[in-house]
Amino acid sequence: xxxxxxxxxxxxxxxxxxxxxxxxxxxxxxxxxxxxxxxxxxxxxxxxxxxxxxxxxxxxxxxxxxxxxxxxxxxxxxxxxxxxxxxxxxxxxxxxxxxxxxxxxxxxxxxxxxxxxxxxxx
Amino acid sequence: xxxxxxxxxxxxxxxxxxxxxxxxxxxxxxxxxxxxxxxxxxxxxxxxxxxxxxxxxxxxxxxxxxxxxxxxxxxxxxxxxxxxxxxxxxxxxxxxxxxxxxxxxxxxxxxxxxxxxxxxxxxxxxxxxxxxxxxxxxxxxxxxxxxxxxxxxxxxxxxxxxxxxxxxxxxxxxxxxxxxxxxxxxxxxxxxxxxxxxxxxxxxxxxxxxxxxxxxxxxxxxxxxxxxxxxxxxxxxxxxxxxxxxxxxxxxxxxxxxxxxxxxxxxxxxxxxxxxxxxxxxxxxxxxxxxxxxxxxxxxxxxxxxxxxxxxxxxxxxxxxxxxxxxxxxxxxxxxxxxxxxxxxxxxxxxxxxxxxxxxxxxxxxxxxxxxxxxxxxxxxxxxxxxxxxxxxxxxxxxxxxxxxxxxxxxxx
Numbered sequence: 001x002x003x004x005x006x007x008x009x010x011x012x013x014x015x016x017x018x019x020x021x022x023x024x025x026x027x028x029x030x031x032x033x034x035x036x037x038x039x040x041x042x043x044x045x046x047x048x049x050x051x052x053x054x055x056x057x058x059x060x061x062x063x064x065x066x067x068x069x070x071x072x073x074x075x076x077x078x079x080x081x082x083x084x085x086x087x088x089x090x091x092x093x094x095x096x097x098x099x100x101x102x103x104x105x106x107x108x109x110x111x112x113x114x115x116x117x118x119x120x121x122x
Numbered sequence: 123x124x125x126x127x128x129x130x131x132x133x134x135x136x137x138x139x140x141x142x143x144x145x146x147x148x149x150x151x152x153x154x155x156x157x158x159x160x161x162x163x164x165x166x167x168x169x170x171x172x173x174x175x176x177x178x179x180x181x182x183x184x185x186x187x188x189x190x191x192x193x194x195x196x197x198x199x200x201x202x203x204x205x206x207x208x209x210x211x212x213x214x215x216x217x218x219x220x221x222x223x224x225x226x227x228x229x230x231x232x233x234x235x236x237x238x239x240x241x242x243x244x245x246x247x248x249x250x251x252x253x254x255x256x257x258x259x260x261x262x263x264x265x266x267x268x269x270x271x272x273x274x275x276x277x278x279x280x281x282x283x284x285x286x287x288x289x290x291x292x293x294x295x296x297x298x299x300x301x302x303x304x305x306x307x308x309x310x311x312x313x314x315x316x317x318x319x320x321x322x323x324x325x326x327x328x329x330x331x332x333x334x335x336x337x338x339x340x341x342x343x344x345x346x347x348x349x350x351x352x353x354x355x356x357x358x359x360x361x362x363x364x365x366x367x368x369x370x371x372x373x374x375x376x377x378x379x380x381x382x383x384x385x386x387x388x389x390x391x392x393x394x395x396x397x398x399x400x401x402x403x404x405x406x407x408x409x410x411x412x413x414x415x416x417x418x419x420x421x422x423x424x425x426x427x428x429x430x431x432x433x434x435x436x437x438x439x440x441x442x443x444x445x446x447x448x449x450x451x452x453x454x455x456x457x458x459x460x461x462x463x464x465x466x467x468x469x470x471x472x473x474x475x476x477x478x479x480x481x482x483x484x485x486x487x488x489x490x491x492x493x494x495x496x497x498x499x500x501x502x503x504x505x506x507x508x509x510x511x512x513x514x515x516x517x518x519x520x521x522x523x524x525x526x527x528x529x530x531x532x533x534x535x
Contacts, residue, residue, distance in 0.1 A: 002283045090285040091235060096293075110282045121281065 003045060003111035004094040006084040008103035011077070015052040029102035036100050042088040049082040078105055085111070130174045133182065138167055141183035142251030143335065147227040148187045148219035150286060152194040156248070156276050159194065166190035187219065224249070225339040226286045231275075232301040233284045240275035241304045242311075247272050249335075250328045260325045261311060295404075298340075302349045302406055305332045309353050326360075329353060337392075344399040348406035351392030355413040358385035369523075370516040374422040386417050408437045427457040444475040452487045455494075466491050482511035486521060498528040 014022070030049075037044055053072040060067040072079060081103065088094040091110075098106045112121060145166060149159040166189040170182075179185035220226075231244040246252045246260060258268035278284065289297040312325025333353055336346035362380035365371050393410035400407045412433045419425040434450035451472065455465040469488045478484045489504035505525035509518050 090283040090287075091233075092285050092287065092289070094283075095235065 001087050001089060002094075004086050004088055004091075005109045005111055006086060006094075006098055006101060007080055007107040007109065008082045008084075008101060008105070009076070009078040009107065010081050010104040012052050012054075012079050012081070026102065033100050033102060037084075037086060037097055040093065040097060042086055042093060042097060045085040045087055047082070047084040050080065052081075053079040125175050125178055127175065130171065130178070133174060133178060134167060134170050137170065137182040137186060138251055139331070141186060143224040143227060143249045144183050145186045145190050146248060146251070147223035149190045149194050150227065151219055151223060152191050153198065154286075156279065158197060159190075160248070162190045162193040162197065165193050191219075222288060222339060224335065225288055228301055228336070228339075229288055229297060230279060230284060230286050232297075232304045233279070234297070234300055235282060235284060236275050236278060237271075238304075238307075240271045240278075241300070242307055243268055243271040244275045245304050245332070246308065246328065249332060252328070256324075260308075260328075295345075298343065298345060299405065301336065302345055305329050305336070305349060306353075306406075308332065309356070313356065326353075326357065330357065344396040345404045345406045347392050348396035348400070348404065348410040351389045351394075351396060352406060352410040352413050354385050354389030354392065355410070355417050356389075358382040358389060358417065364516070368516065370514075370520040372520065373416060378421065381417065390414055390417065402440075403436070405437065405441050408433050425456070427453055431457060444472055444477045445481070448472055448478060448481070448484055448487065452483075455487070455491050462491055462495050466495065480511055482508045482517070482521075484508075485511065489521075489524070493524075493528055496529075501525075501528055 014026075018026075034044055034047075053075075056072040058069050058071065058073045060069065084101070086094060086097060088097060091108075094108055098108050112118075142163070146159055146163045149162050150156060153159045153162065163186075166186045169189055170186060228245070228249055231248050232241045236244070243257050243261065246257045247254065252260065254269045254272060255265055257272070258265040261268065263271075288294075306329070309326055309329030312327075312329060330350075330353055333346065333350040337350050340346050358381050359373070359376065361382070362376040362378070363371055371377075389410075393407070393414045396407045397403055397411055403411065412430055415426050415430050415433070430453040431450060434446055434453060437446045438450060448469070451465050451468045454460055454468075455462060466488070469484065469491065472478055472484060473488075485504045485507035489501045489508060492498075492501035492504055502525055505521050505528075509521045509525070512518055512521065
């Protein structure tokens, strides 16, 4: 088994326009996804949904005093809106599950092994 | 009893060409690490050069596989750290090779999570057994670029957990399509060589071998058959594509008696078998059908252009792309009594497609249609645009000749 981070990138328009019914519907879709992960024999290690990037602050670490700025680190049309950390057998299973995530774009990244006897990545 | 050095060298070279992927795939099962497996397979071929002068083995693939796997096991025992590396995931555990192992390797090399460039380089390296230098020469890239592509792809396979597996039925069609596209790209890279020569026989030969390997490993799938048929029909026209003085000859002007009859017959029969089996026909079956309509026509004019257009229509339905639309328009312009002004309109609309911006065939087709509409000045300008877009010397000379044959165009202008 290996761990994969699913980074969910999507348009942020829905934050402004969403109705309570649509929000409920969206939560149900994510519930369905989580059930599908378990049904496939994979598991969700953790997950979170994020408030819109307009609520983000960025801390820049430079030579001097850390600088706090308003907004996300990278301004993109489709912003990071949440994540799932999934344990799956291999990339094929991870990609098959990523296809079921109710989000516009899902970046799938393998997680680095940082356990005690791990070596730096090759 | 000694065997002559020349015979040994020949046998080892032949074995390298025929069995490299079998030896490597079996070794990967033991090492679960592509780099180590490659080292062991290479070493096995070196050992063959030393051992075979004593006695040639009855089964070279078996000999090489046994030696390579033994080398792998020895190295694994000595270097325990290797076991800590991220394993390449083998679906059915066990160190006994399966006949389908080379196919697993093909699907690993052509995994959709790898960049297309990397898929091509990795396939040439791992399935065809080309050295990095040969890969670089074949793809006209620097050796450093080829090495970087191969290394990056191997790292991703290990780090991202790309499995060593034949895809499940529900994704087989789309995964196989990637594999076939890579093989076709290898062939095209050899067939339309950018540079002074028109073809690089080595790459076209490798692509044909890959297609044959896929047909052998997936005998029930129509699409590999269709691709092999398509490549054989293209290959059959090889000699006639170039005139005695090294000039490109278009399909329209080729001397059809110079086509290789044996390759054509095999190509047509493969394509026909694929078309009969596939329902509906896949992307490669349709391409093979177009090639078949060309090679079975007595001459260019008598090609069944209406049927060619129908094949492109089917392709547009399932796999819409600006290039297919362009091919359809070009075929439509040749249907007897075609409305050339309408075709020109379609070509002009296609000129706005970003995917066709650098594609010489579009202005070349426009030039041809404009010439037939008796608009030589515009045709000359379109030929100039096409010449500027092609890097192939023979294709450039061909387009210049066409431009020079326009009735009132001034070639010096």
